[in-house]
Amino acid sequence: MPLRIKDLWRRLCTTLFGASGEEVDEELSYHIARETELHIAAGMTKEEARRQAMIAFGGIEKTREQCHEQRTAASLKTVLRDVRYAFRGLRRAPAFAITAVLTFAVGIGATTAVFTVVDRILFRSLPYRDASRLVSVGIVAPIEPQEFMLGYTYYEWQDHQTPFETLMSWTGSNNCDLTEQSALRLTCASVEANFLPALGVGPLLGRNFTAEEDRPNAPKVALISYQLWRSRYGRDPSVVGKTVSLDGTPVRIIGVLNKDFELPTLDSADVLVPEAIDPASQRGANPGRVRWAFARLKPGITIEQAEAAMQPLFQQMLTTVPPQFRKEVHLRVRSLRDRQVHDAKLAAWILLGAVVLVLMIACANVGSLLLARSSIRQREFAIRRALGASKARLVRQITTESLVLALIGGIAGCLLAAVLLRIFQATAPLGVPYLEKAHLDLRVIAFAVIVSLLCGILFGLVPVLPKPDAETIVGRTAIGAPHGRIRQLLVMGQIAVSLVLLAGASLLLRSLWNLQNQPLGMSTKGLVTTTLSLGGLHYSKPEQQMAFFQLLEERLRKLPGADAVAISDSLPPGGWHHDHIYAALRIEGKPLPAEGTGGTVAWRWVTPEYFRALTIPILQGRGFTEADRASSNHFMIISHSLARYTFQNEDPIGRHVQPGLEGPWYTIVGVAADVKNGGLMGTDEPEYYRLRRNSPEDWSRDASLTVATSIAPAAVERWIHTEVAALDPTVPVVTETMTQRVSKLADRPRFEAALLALFAMIGVLLATMGVYGVIAFLVAQRTSEIGVRMAMGATRLDILRLMGMQGLRMVAAGTLAGLFIAAIGSHALGSLLFGVQPNDALSFLSVCLLLAIVGALATLVPASHAAKVEPSQALRHE
Amino acid sequence: MSPPSTDLLQGTLDLLILKTLALAPMHGWGIAQRIQQVSHELLQVGQGSLYPALHRLEAKRWISSKWAPSENNRRARFYSLTRLGRKQLESELENWKRVAGAIALVLEEG
Numbered sequence: 001m002p003l004r005i006k007d008l009w010r011r012l013c014t015t016l017f018g019a020s021g022e023e024v025d026e027e028l029s030y031h032i033a034r035e036t037e038l039h040i041a042a043g044m045t046k047e048e049a050r051r052q053a054m055i056a057f058g059g060i061e062k063t064r065e066q067c068h069e070q071r072t073a074a075s076l077k078t079v080l081r082d083v084r085y086a087f088r089g090l091r092r093a094p095a096f097a098i099t100a101v102l103t104f105a106v107g108i109g110a111t112t113a114v115f116t117v118v119d120r121i122l123f124r125s126l127p128y129r130d131a132s133r134l135v136s137v138g139i140v141a142p143i144e145p146q147e148f149m150l151g152y153t154y155y156e157w158q159d160h161q162t163p164f165e166t167l168m169s170w171t172g173s174n175n176c177d178l179t180e181q182s183a184l185r186l187t188c189a190s191v192e193a194n195f196l197p198a199l200g201v202g203p204l205l206g207r208n209f210t211a212e213e214d215r216p217n218a219p220k221v222a223l224i225s226y227q228l229w230r231s232r233y234g235r236d237p238s239v240v241g242k243t244v245s246l247d248g249t250p251v252r253i254i255g256v257l258n259k260d261f262e263l264p265t266l267d268s269a270d271v272l273v274p275e276a277i278d279p280a281s282q283r284g285a286n287p288g289r290v291r292w293a294f295a296r297l298k299p300g301i302t303i304e305q306a307e308a309a310m311q312p313l314f315q316q317m318l319t320t321v322p323p324q325f326r327k328e329v330h331l332r333v334r335s336l337r338d339r340q341v342h343d344a345k346l347a348a349w350i351l352l353g354a355v356v357l358v359l360m361i362a363c364a365n366v367g368s369l370l371l372a373r374s375s376i377r378q379r380e381f382a383i384r385r386a387l388g389a390s391k392a393r394l395v396r397q398i399t400t401e402s403l404v405l406a407l408i409g410g411i412a413g414c415l416l417a418a419v420l421l422r423i424f425q426a427t428a429p430l431g432v433p434y435l436e437k438a439h440l441d442l443r444v445i446a447f448a449v450i451v452s453l454l455c456g457i458l459f460g461l462v463p464v465l466p467k468p469d470a471e472t473i474v475g476r477t478a479i480g481a482p483h484g485r486i487r488q489l490l491v492m493g494q495i496a497v498s499l500v501l502l503a504g505a506s507l508l509l510r511s512l513w514n515l516q517n518q519p520l521g522m523s524t525k526g527l528v529t530t531t532l533s534l535g536g537l538h539y540s541k542p543e544q545q546m547a548f549f550q551l552l553e554e555r556l557r558k559l560p561g562a563d564a565v566a567i568s569d570s571l572p573p574g575g576w577h578h579d580h581i582y583a584a585l586r587i588e589g590k591p592l593p594a595e596g597t598g599g600t601v602a603w604r605w606v607t608p609e610y611f612r613a614l615t616i617p618i619l620q621g622r623g624f625t626e627a628d629r630a631s632s633n634h635f636m637i638i639s640h641s642l643a644r645y646t647f648q649n650e651d652p653i654g655r656h657v658q659p660g661l662e663g664p665w666y667t668i669v670g671v672a673a674d675v676k677n678g679g680l681m682g683t684d685e686p687e688y689y690r691l692r693r694n695s696p697e698d699w700s701r702d703a704s705l706t707v708a709t710s711i712a713p714a715a716v717e718r719w720i721h722t723e724v725a726a727l728d729p730t731v732p733v734v735t736e737t738m739t740q741r742v743s744k745l746a747d748r749p750r751f752e753a754a755l756l757a758l759f760a761m762i763g764v765l766l767a768t769m770g771v772y773g774v775i776a777f778l779v780a781q782r783t784s785e786i787g788v789r790m791a792m793g794a795t796r797l798d799i800l801r802l803m804g805m806q807g808l809r810m811v812a813a814g815t816l817a818g819l820f821i822a823a824i825g826s827h828a829l830g831s832l833l834f835g836v837q838p839n840d841a842l843s844f845l846s847v848c849l850l851l852a853i854v855g856a857l858a859t860l861v862p863a864s865h866a867a868k869v870e871p872s873q874a875l876r877h878e
Numbered sequence: 879m880s881p882p883s884t885d886l887l888q889g890t891l892d893l894l895i896l897k898t899l900a901l902a903p904m905h906g907w908g909i910a911q912r913i914q915q916v917s918h919e920l921l922q923v924g925q926g927s928l929y930p931a932l933h934r935l936e937a938k939r940w941i942s943s944k945w946a947p948s949e950n951n952r953r954a955r956f957y958s959l960t961r962l963g964r965k966q967l968e969s970e971l972e973n974w975k976r977v978a979g980a981i982a983l984v985l986e987e988g
Contacts (some may be wrong), residue, residue, distance in 0.1 A: 023955070024929075024933075026955070027905075027906060027929065027954075027955045028929065030905065030906075030907065030948075030952060030953075030954050030955070031907045031910075031925060031929075033904055033909065034907040034950075037950070057925045057927065058924065058925060058926040059926060062926070063926045063929050063930065064927070065924075066930035066933075067929050067932075067933040068933075069929050069930075270936070390939075390962065392939075439927065682982065814981070
């Protein structure tokens with residue numbers, strides 16, 4: 001068996017490159033050996049015989065060279081001739097060439113651009129050593145969708161886990177200020193000392209943290225990002241060892257991170273500092289510090305095995321969890337890539353699928369074009385066969401032509417892909433992982449070229465499959481009858497695929513419309529918002545924080561056109577807000593729920609004008625008043641859904657509530673209407689509002705300001721900048737209108753819907769070209785038949801019907817097939833849809849209608865040409 | 879010392895090779911020997927042109943080659959005629975006969 005494979009291999013090599021040098025040598029030496037034997041038989045000595053044989057042969061080296069030349073020259077010459085011939089042929093049919101190249105370019109360009117984006121999300125290796133062994137480990141609870149860990153169990157797990165080489169964590173990032181001359185707001189991330197070694201990355205300069213530096217009260221050290229090193233320190237290597245001031249504390253820089261370093265969660269960080277947490281203090285604490293844990297699997301251990309191995313530790317942890325939590329907490333171990341792309345994965349696959357469909361339509365179109373062209377050239381081919389050209393020779397020539405087309409199309413496609421990628425990057429929302437870093441590279445271009453070559457070969461060969469016969473040479477037969485059937489099938493396929501694309505796009509567009517037009521429970525017009533975060537150096541005490549914000553509130557109130565000024569610590573309808581489990585809300589006169597967490601409850605700190613600014617109606621009781629702010633009592637307003645859930649038909653006003661099961665009791669003074677708070681797509685939580693009083697305990701370093709205004713928001717935005725700068729120019733200010741904020745939440749679905757709609761449009765356009773091309777071709781083919789029919793008394797309407805029916809049948813069949821596929825496939829969209837079912841009848845119906853209209857137009861235009869044919873002319877048509 | 883050799887007309891070597899291979903597959907040395915024998919030692923095929931010709935014919939797919947043990951049990955490269963080669967032989971033979979006939983006519987006239 002292996003011998004045969006070897007033989008086959010040699011045959012292949014010989015066919016491609018001619019005989020190898022060794023083979024020629026062996027062949028020639030055999031000849032000389034036989035010649036020598038002959039002379040020996042004639043009586044010569046061995047030496048003399050060999051000498052004579054060599055002399056008779058002449059120059060061995062020369063012969064060997066000539067043997068080689070014969071082969072390589074022959075094959076190279078044919079290739080060159082074929083390429084030249086292909087170019088000449090294409091120049092003679094410019095319309096065909098341009099259409100085919102453009103179609104290729106669109107298909108390959110779109111595919112390449114999307115592949116570039118998706119490749120980063122789905123396939124590209126992460127910038128860590130042996131990244132496939134990195135996993136994210138933690139518990140999932142209703143309060144946090146991504147797995148996390150708590151301090152007291154983390155160290156237990158670290159000590160007793162078996163499936164991992166290392167278990168490491170980071171405790172999140174926070175704002176920190178570089179408090180030197182020209183202060184700079186940075187993001188600092190706190191990591192364990194074993195964090196970088198476990199990821200398998202080292203610093204570019206300097207060194208990693210030592211275990212000693214990761215202890216509380218150790219001298220402060222930091223690693224800085226490459227970007228900070230470049231922008232702030234001008235790539236000065238002497239920065240390592242320098243002491244800088246972070247939030248007023250001296251910190252020594254011990255190293256610079258790599259250029260492509262990223263945190264495993266993809267959060268941005270300018271500075272890495274050690275966690276400096278004492279494990280001993282954490283073990284005793286419950287729950288301890290929240291952290292995100294990652295681990296490196298031991299070699300040969302799968303994720304499933306690791307999860308199973310962690311179960312005993314997890315079960316042990318469950319016993320320490322309050323009973324109401326137990327059912328809702330799970331262990332999760334998943335690959336780092338899954339953790340990173342989280343919800344982008346589905347969208348990525350959908351886009352990749354869509355773009356492959358576009359490529360298929362494009363390939364079918366080119367195939368259809370090539371078929372039409374070969375139908376016309378069948379006579380030429382038949383004549384050339386008759387003149388002695390072998391079939392293989394013709395196949396090679398046709399394939400060369402399609403490969404030349406595919407290559408030109410592929411090159412144009414790469415250019416188009418570069419443009420498309422720029423457009424994606426400019427329009428895509430934040431949070432599409434890696435998009436900023438996506439760029440066309442050799443791998444992707446190789447992908448494009450291979451795809452285009454495959455398309456070229458596949459469809460280039462179709463025309464030569466049927467055998468031309470003698471009659472074709474005469475040119476009197478119905479040329480292209482078998483091709484016609486293949487082309488019709490291709491067109492039907494194109495229509496089916498475009499229907500699938502259109503259906504997907506229309507579903508996404510409808511859910512986008514639903515997203516943007518759902519009631520939010522609040523007004524978004526005339527609202528300017530800004531989120532401020534005070535520096536840790538000058539605002540470490542709550543008194544300082546309260547003083548700053550109250551002063552700012554007062555100044556903003558004096559602005560002309562400021563109707564209401566609210567200070568809260570978060571804003572609806574999406575983004576971060578406080579939340580806790582419902583079971584942690586103690587209500588006077590009611591027992592705590594015995595089992596289950598009761599889901600989560602959202603809450604915010606607000607000032608009295610919050611409800612007026614956002615026009616949230618108070619349904620029952622009263623809103624907060626300015627007088628409440630001076631009170632030593634605590635006041636609360638609850639949302640309608642919380643009131644109904646907790647008090648059913650009882651009156652909630654005047655009841656007392658203790659959030660978090662400890663601390664002060666709050667008096668409920670009112671019930672506010674429900675406002676969306678789980679983002680545009682998420683489910684809403686019941687909510688309550690705590691009044692921010694004139695007492696430092698109610699304040700923190702972060703606050704969201706909302707100014708309701710009836711004048712142009714741009715002016716108010718400018719004034720806010722001025723007012724904040726007047727109080728403290730070092731506080732960074734970013735303002736945006738509430739409309740912008742809300743619109744941003746729909747960025748992702750909008751991007752997905754827009755892309756799919758674009759692909760669907762390209763698909764329909766190509767499919768339309770396909771239908772038009774086939775019908776126009778059939779009309780041209782049957783011109784003389786039409787002439788005969790008309791001479792025999794067929795009316796123009798009959799002709800229109802004859803030609804039109806053929807096209808409409810294709811459109812109908814394609815639509816039906818597409819409908820069938822779309823009905824099955826649309827379920828894949830699943831969680832991307834909002835407020836619309838995957839088999840939404842209205843979407844499907846409108847898509848069918850659109851395709852039917854376009855298909856009918858593409859049919860009727862060429863068919864009506866047929867109807868306008870003059871019988872006398874048509875009969876003379878060859 | 880060597881018998882008087884007649885220079886081969888341009889293109890005739892191909893014809894002779896094809897004709898020889900039409901009888902049975904053969905290796906290069908065998909082809910040379912056979913042409914020599916059949917022509918009663920009149921036609922001496924120069925080995926320096928035989929092998930390039932064989933490779934050229936193979937590149938044209940008129941003949942194909944295969945390694946096999948030879949009469950003296952050494953590995954040799956055997957050439958055989960392909961279907962395409964057979965057709966080519968027929969058309970060249972016809973051509974040759976016409977040309978030869980035409981030449982003969984002219985010579986006899988003279």
